[in-house]
Amino acid sequence: MRTDNIKELEILAQKSRQNVLRMIRANGSGHLGPAYSCIDIVTALYFHGMDIDPKNPKKADRDIFLLSAGHKGMAQYAVLAEAGFFEKSILDTFGQFQSPIPGHPDMHKLSGIEANTGSLGHGLNLACGIALAKKQDGLKSRVFVITGDGELAEGSNWEAAAVAAHYGLDNLVLFVDRNGLQISGQTKDVMSFEPVADHFEGFGWMTKEIVGNDMKEIVSAIDAVPFEKGKPNLVVANTVKGKGFSKAENQVDYHYWKPSTEDMALAEKELAAKIAELEK
Amino acid sequence: MKYEMFDAKKIIGEVTLQEADANPNIVVVSTDSAPRTGMAGFIAKYPDRYYELGIMEQSAIGVSSGFATAGKVPVFCAPAPFVTARPFEMFKIDIGYMQQNVKAIGRNCGFNYSDLGPTHYGLEDIALVRLIPGVTVLAPIDASQLRGAMRTMLRHGGPVYLRIGTAPIHKIFDEEAFVIGEGKVVREGKDVAIVTTGEIAVNVFEAAETLAAQGINAMVVTMPTISPLDEAIIRKAAEATGRIVVVEEHYEVGGLGTAVCETCAKIAPVPVKRLGVPHVYLSAGPYDDLVKYCKLDSAGIVETVKAFIAQENS
Numbered sequence: 288m289r290t291d292n293i294k295e296l297e298i299l300a301q302k303s304r305q306n307v308l309r310m311i312r313a314n315g316s317g318h319l320g321p322a323y324s325c326i327d328i329v330t331a332l333y334f335h336g337m338d339i340d341p342k343n344p345k346k347a348d349r350d351i352f353l354l355s356a357g358h359k360g361m362a363q364y365a366v367l368a369e370a371g372f373f374e375k376s377i378l379d380t381f382g383q384f385q386s387p388i389p390g391h392p393d394m395h396k397l398s399g400i401e402a403n404t405g406s407l408g409h410g411l412n413l414a415c416g417i418a419l420a421k422k423q424d425g426l427k428s429r430v431f432v433i434t435g436d437g438e439l440a441e442g443s444n445w446e447a448a449a450v451a452a453h454y455g456l457d458n459l460v461l462f463v464d465r466n467g468l469q470i471s472g473q474t475k476d477v478m479s480f481e482p483v484a485d486h487f488e489g490f491g492w493m494t495k496e497i498v499g500n501d502m503k504e505i506v507s508a509i510d511a512v513p514f515e516k517g518k519p520n521l522v523v524a525n526t527v528k529g530k531g532f533s534k535a536e537n538q539v540d541y542h543y544w545k546p547s548t549e550d551m552a553l554a555e556k557e558l559a560a561k562i563a564e565l566e567k
Numbered sequence: 568m569k570y571e572m573f574d575a576k577k578i579i580g581e582v583t584l585q586e587a588d589a590n591p592n593i594v595v596v597s598t599d600s601a602p603r604t605g606m607a608g609f610i611a612k613y614p615d616r617y618y619e620l621g622i623m624e625q626s627a628i629g630v631s632s633g634f635a636t637a638g639k640v641p642v643f644c645a646p647a648p649f650v651t652a653r654p655f656e657m658f659k660i661d662i663g664y665m666q667q668n669v670k671a672i673g674r675n676c677g678f679n680y681s682d683l684g685p686t687h688y689g690l691e692d693i694a695l696v697r698l699i700p701g702v703t704v705l706a707p708i709d710a711s712q713l714r715g716a717m718r719t720m721l722r723h724g725g726p727v728y729l730r731i732g733t734a735p736i737h738k739i740f741d742e743e744a745f746v747i748g749e750g751k752v753v754r755e756g757k758d759v760a761i762v763t764t765g766e767i768a769v770n771v772f773e774a775a776e777t778l779a780a781q782g783i784n785a786m787v788v789t790m791p792t793i794s795p796l797d798e799a800i801i802r803k804a805a806e807a808t809g810r811i812v813v814v815e816e817h818y819e820v821g822g823l824g825t826a827v828c829e830t831c832a833k834i835a836p837v838p839v840k841r842l843g844v845p846h847v848y849l850s851a852g853p854y855d856d857l858v859k860y861c862k863l864d865s866a867g868i869v870e871t872v873k874a875f876i877a878q879e880n881s
Contacts, residue, residue, distance in 0.1 A: 347638070394665060401636065403664045406656060412626045413661060416633020416641070419618060423594075424637070443657070446626035454618075 290334055294565060296502045299369055300330040301562045304531045306365035306378055308554055314382025319535055319544035322362040324466040324526040325433050327500045329366045332431050336509035341371045344398045348426045351417055353402050355410020356435040357391040364388045372399040408441025415450045418459040429458045437469030439480040452491030457513035460520040466528035468539050487521045499524025572735035573710035580605030582717035583642055587613060593640045598627045600645035624654045632661035635668045647673030647689025647730055655695055662726045663699035669726050676730040677816030684851035690844050694821025696728040697794050703747055704794040705729040706765040710738040712791055715745030736766045750797035756784035759872055760804035763814040764790045764823045767863055771814050774868035793823055798830045805835035810879055812840045812872050819843035840875040
C-alpha cells in the first residue's frame, strides 16, 4: 500500500476527505475544519512515511502515530479505513453509542489507534515515553505526533519538548497543524506561541516549516527525518482549516460543522470534481 | 518500641531492583525523586533503565504511559500529591482510561511531611485514584506487606497506585505474600469492627488491646487494597459486629471510610464512624502532634470507638 507517488497520495487524501463526509453524514455533525486541515499529513504518514501493517497492527518495530489533537479523529479514521484497518461500513456508525469510532479515538475500540486522546496536551509526552523505549530496545521505530497550534497553550507540551530534546529523541516527529484558528478566533490573538519553530529550537529541536496541505512538501519533510542526528524533529505545517471544502476554508464556524443538505451536497460535489481532476 | 522499624523507601528500591533483575522491561521514571529515595541501587546497576525528567510530574505520567505502550513496566515514585493531585488528569487518561501497565507509588502520604504543611500532605490521594475506573489502589499495613505488595504490583498486569508513608514503618507481620483485593481479619471481636489501611494500622492494633482490657472486643480488619475493595469482608465485619469504625491517615472524605460507607449502604447497612483527617487545611507541626490532634493515636482511637458505641447504645 505504500507509495512514493505524490498524485496517488493526493487522491488518497481526497478519498479520505470523502470518508470524513461519510462520517458527518452518519452523525449529522462533526469536527470538519480540524480534520480537513491535517488530513493530508495523516494520509502521507500512513501511505508513505510509516512502517505499519494493517494486518499486524501491533508489530514491535512498527512506527507509531499519535493524534494528540484527538478532536481531529475523523481524519485518522478516514485514513485508517482507506488503508484497510477496518471496513468502511464502520464509518456509518460515527456518533452512535458504542461505535468503534467515537468523537475522540479509543485504542480499546479500534485497531490502529495507539492512544486515548481528545484532552489536549497528552500526545507528546506519550510519544516521548514510546520513543525512549524504542531507543532502549534498539528498534528503528519512529513516533509521529500531530498537535494543533491552539493546543500548544497546554503547558504539558513544553514539558515534553524539554524531555525530547534532553534525551535527543531524533526518532520523534511532531507536526504542529498550524491552521491559525481555534474556537475563540485566531490562535495568535487567543494565546500566541509565535514563532512556533523558534520556541522549539530554543529547547533544542530541529525544525522545518512547510505548507501542510501540499503533499510534495509533506513527503519531503517526512523523508528528511531525522533532520539532525540526536535532535527531535518539528514540522511546522502551515495548513488551512477546513481545506478541501470551499465554504469551510479558514472559517472558525466550521470547526464543528452541522451541515445543511445543500452544503453537504456541495462538499461532496467539490471533492468528486477534485478526484476526477487528479485521476485524469 | 515493640516492633522492628524499616525504611519504606529502601524497601521500595530493594524490591524494584530484585524484580528488575528478573524482568528487563522494568524501568524507573523519576521527577528528581528517585536517586536519594531508595532507587540508588537500581540506578547504579541499571543506569540505562533510569529516566530522570526533573521536576515534571505531568510529563512523568505521560512518559510512563508511553513506556507501557512499548511494553515496558515503568515505576514512578514521588511524594503522593505530586503523583496524584498535580497530574490528576494525566493519571485519569494516560494511565486509567488507557489501562496502561504503569506502577505509580505515592510516598510520604498522609501527613508524613508534617513539617511542610498542606502543600505536601497526601490526604486526598486515595479519593482521587479510587475515582479512576480500573486502577488498583494499595496501601500496605507494614514493612513485610510493603515488600509483598511491591513484588505483587510489579508482576501484576495493569495500572496500580501504591501509597506509603516514608517515616520508618513497623514490621508487624512475618507474612510477605500479598494478594490484591483481599482484606484480612487480624483480630476477632463482636462488639465493634475497626477497619483500617496503611501504616496507621499499628495504632489500631494497640487500641484494640486497650479496648479488650476494658471489656470491649473489637474485630480488626486490615484493608491493604482499597480498589478493588474486599466487599465480602466488610459485609462479614458488619454482620458480626453491627457497627464499623474506619481508621485511616487520609481525609475522612473520599478515602477508605467513604468506600466502606458505600459498601455498607449497598450490602450491609450498619452505622459507620469514619476516623480520619478532618476535611480542613491542617497546620504543619511534629508528626506525632498531628496524629494526636486527629485522634489517630491509639488513645484517640480508643476514645472514638467507645464514644461511638455509647452513642449507638444510647
